[in-house]
Amino acid sequence: MRILIIEDDLEAAEAMRRGMTEAGYECVHAPDGVDGLAAAQKGGYDVLIVDRMMPRMDGVTVVETLRREGDATPVLFLSALGEIHDRVVGLKAGGDDYLVKPYAFPELMARVEALSRRRETGAVATTLKVGDLEMNLIARTVHRAGAEIDLQPREFQLLEFMMRHAGQSVTRTMLLEKVWEYHFDPQTNVIDVHISRLRSKIDKGFDRPMLQTVRGAGYRLDP
Amino acid sequence: MRLPRTFRTTPFRLTLLFLALFAAAASAFLAYIYIATAGEVTRRADEEITREMNSLEAAYRQGGVDALNQTLIDRAAGERPFLYLLKDAKGKKITGSLAASPIDEEDADSEGERWASFKLTETDMDGAIVKRPARGVQERLPGGETLFVGADVGDSEAFVVGIARALWGAGALVIILGLAGGVLVSRNVSRQMTGLNDVVSAVRSGDLRTRAKIRGARDEYDELAEGLNDMLDRLERSMGGLRHAGDAIAHDLRSPLTRLRARLEAALIEVEAGKGDPTKALIQALEDADGVLKTFNAVLAIARLQAAGQAPDQSAFDPGELAADISELYEPLCEEKNLDFKAELVPQLTVKGNREFVAQALANILDNAVKYTPTGGAVMLRVRRRSSGEVEFSVTDTGPGVPLEDRLRVVQRFVRLENSRNEPGSGLGLSLVAAVAEAHGGRLELDEGPGSFDGQGTGLRVAFVMPRFE
Numbered sequence: 001m002r003i004l005i006i007e008d009d010l011e012a013a014e015a016m017r018r019g020m021t022e023a024g025y026e027c028v029h030a031p032d033g034v035d036g037l038a039a040a041q042k043g044g045y046d047v048l049i050v051d052r053m054m055p056r057m058d059g060v061t062v063v064e065t066l067r068r069e070g071d072a073t074p075v076l077f078l079s080a081l082g083e084i085h086d087r088v089v090g091l092k093a094g095g096d097d098y099l100v101k102p103y104a105f106p107e108l109m110a111r112v113e114a115l116s117r118r119r120e121t122g123a124v125a126t127t128l129k130v131g132d133l134e135m136n137l138i139a140r141t142v143h144r145a146g147a148e149i150d151l152q153p154r155e156f157q158l159l160e161f162m163m164r165h166a167g168q169s170v171t172r173t174m175l176l177e178k179v180w181e182y183h184f185d186p187q188t189n190v191i192d193v194h195i196s197r198l199r200s201k202i203d204k205g206f207d208r209p210m211l212q213t214v215r216g217a218g219y220r221l222d223p
Numbered sequence: 224m225r226l227p228r229t230f231r232t233t234p235f236r237l238t239l240l241f242l243a244l245f246a247a248a249a250s251a252f253l254a255y256i257y258i259a260t261a262g263e264v265t266r267r268a269d270e271e272i273t274r275e276m277n278s279l280e281a282a283y284r285q286g287g288v289d290a291l292n293q294t295l296i297d298r299a300a301g302e303r304p305f306l307y308l309l310k311d312a313k314g315k316k317i318t319g320s321l322a323a324s325p326i327d328e329e330d331a332d333s334e335g336e337r338w339a340s341f342k343l344t345e346t347d348m349d350g351a352i353v354k355r356p357a358r359g360v361q362e363r364l365p366g367g368e369t370l371f372v373g374a375d376v377g378d379s380e381a382f383v384v385g386i387a388r389a390l391w392g393a394g395a396l397v398i399i400l401g402l403a404g405g406v407l408v409s410r411n412v413s414r415q416m417t418g419l420n421d422v423v424s425a426v427r428s429g430d431l432r433t434r435a436k437i438r439g440a441r442d443e444y445d446e447l448a449e450g451l452n453d454m455l456d457r458l459e460r461s462m463g464g465l466r467h468a469g470d471a472i473a474h475d476l477r478s479p480l481t482r483l484r485a486r487l488e489a490a491l492i493e494v495e496a497g498k499g500d501p502t503k504a505l506i507q508a509l510e511d512a513d514g515v516l517k518t519f520n521a522v523l524a525i526a527r528l529q530a531a532g533q534a535p536d537q538s539a540f541d542p543g544e545l546a547a548d549i550s551e552l553y554e555p556l557c558e559e560k561n562l563d564f565k566a567e568l569v570p571q572l573t574v575k576g577n578r579e580f581v582a583q584a585l586a587n588i589l590d591n592a593v594k595y596t597p598t599g600g601a602v603m604l605r606v607r608r609r610s611s612g613e614v615e616f617s618v619t620d621t622g623p624g625v626p627l628e629d630r631l632r633v634v635q636r637f638v639r640l641e642n643s644r645n646e647p648g649s650g651l652g653l654s655l656v657a658a659v660a661e662a663h664g665g666r667l668e669l670d671e672g673p674g675s676f677d678g679q680g681t682g683l684r685v686a687f688v689m690p691r692f693e
Contacts, residue, residue: 088536102516104509154551180552184583185517187590187652193555216509 006036033057067094106217131223238405312367612691623680
């Protein structure tokens with residue numbers, strides 16, 4: 001996976017680059033909006049990480065320009081601004097996800113991976129399959145190794161998201177954002193309880209658990 | 224040279240302006256009255272003189288000079304206040320009460336009537352010589368004689384002068400009273416303004432605790448003073464909040480940061496000695512850092528809401544639906560802790576607000592309820608409309624409750640009651656709820672819950688009240 005980081009904070013960019021290289025991704029860094037736009041226009045990236053406030057050209061303008069030119073590369077906005085309004089502006093400009101600084105690296109990583117995956121999976125799939133777990137999106141049924149699993153609507157959505165990002169870490173914040181559509185951090189472990197309920201439904205009676213807890217990051221559904 | 228303070232005030236200047244306008248108007252008015260009255264007095268005297276002249280001419284036409292002479296003698300002896308002078312064709316006085324005609328001889332030669340105003344010299348009862356205004360007419364009779372008839376108009380003229388004098392006096396009195404009134408009013412007004420100005424300069428020099436005095440007159444000065452005091456209250460509160468937050472951030476961030484640093488230092492020593500587990504130390508350090516970040520984000524959210532004064536991106540939504548959504552999020556958590564969770568949501572209500580912030584507020588209230596209610600207790604979420612039209616989200620629990628004297632305090636930033644220090648959390652939950660409520664024109668209310676039983680606490684009822692949807 002090739003990632004373009006457009007970020008004027010050199011230290012933050014370097015930390016990001018190191019972490020991503022460590023995870024096995026190829027990273028290119030552009031220190032401002034103008035350079036970043038030029039690099040993005042050359043193409044060949046799977047995900048763009050774009051800081052909102054930068055010298056010479058701000059992130060929103062960069063992404064708006066790319067989208068106008070027909071470039072659909074997934075964009076993750078980084079911003080020190082955190083209000084809902086800022087998020088809406090970023091997403092309207094063509095951003096696909098939005099992360100507020102300061103962020104935890106696993107959060108950033110999980111979101112970047114989720115974005116790259118989004119591109120790979122076609123939107124037309126009617127069934128999802130991870131290991132021996134099967135989900136029918138039309139009949140809204142779930143089977144594991146042939147046995148039907150009865151899920152509440154929200155549990156179904158939660159599992160669908162986990163299956164679409166199988167093999168990747170997803171954070172609690174991501175789940176709250178993408179499944180429940182709330183953009184705040186609950187103080188208690190509400191998400192953990194939902195996950196453990198889901199886990200008891202899909203893993204109970206099987207010797208190999210699929211829903212894993214990833215320390216310091218969140219959860220991962222393994223095949 | 225500077226004028227005394229009183230004379231520089233706006234009310235005094237206004238008084239002067241009005242007095243000047245009044246004086247101009249009064250002068251025009253007086254002038255008009257004088258001219259009209261004086262003209263009328265002269266006209267009347269002239270009429271009477273003309274009538275007398277006519278009657279004398281009639282006597283002359285009937286009986287000639289002798290009859291006229293006789294009539295004049297009769298009349299002069301009577302009560303009539305007229306002055307007469309009859310002269311023959313050669314200008315020699317025949318009879319009359321005047322020694323000489325006030326009308327010049329050359330002028331008298333011309334035909335027709337000749338009118339004149341003149342001064343009459345008289346000796347009054349004390350023997351002093353007085354001059355009185357008089358008026359008269361002279362005519363040449365057909366036989367060549369000249370007849371002058373005049374009248375003393377002194378009394379009438381004195382009347383006019385008296386009126387004018389009274390009017391001028393009244394004008395002067397008005398101006399003096401007006402000036403005095405203006406000084407009094409401006410003194411009074413400047414006393415009010417001085418009070419307010421004192422408050423403003425005290426605030427400017429940094430004293431936020433001074434307040435303007437309300438005199439209870441319910442006038443615009445009281446209104447201004449009340450507005451000023453209200454503004455200062457808010458300012459003081461938010462400054463206090465900022466100062467408190469600054470201290471609290473320092474306090475709340477300092478301890479985890481100190482802990483983080485100590486742990487890293489200890490780990491470094493252990494690892495250097497070859498007996499520590501660096502991974503474990505780093506994981507702990509990350510967790511500590513995340514805690515600091517959470518606190519930081521919560522403080523930032525509150526500060527932004529308070530600075531904006533109003534929640535951004537507001538829209539109308541159904542509070543029951545939102546509460547159902549949040550219930551669904553929290554219900555498993557309650558179940559896990561063996562709490563009896565119930566929701567009573569009145570459908571089809573509407574509120575206006577930022578759904579995201581309201582959801583977060585509700586989540587924070589539920590977080591607290593779940594956190595502080597002991598296992599086996601109950602949590603109840605309600606949405607209803609009050610008779611006032613306000614919409615209330617309330618969460619009632621059977622936890623320890625909050626003592627009356629602490630209820631105001633727990634809403635403040637970072638305040639955590641003694642017995643909750645060991646629970647996880649930033650101490651910012653309810654502060655954020657209060658900030659969200661305020662940013663929607665609503666409020667946060669804390670009450671006693673269902674009451675104590677089974678040795679449990681009194682419970683707590685937290686109500687998040689949103690204003691009526693217009």
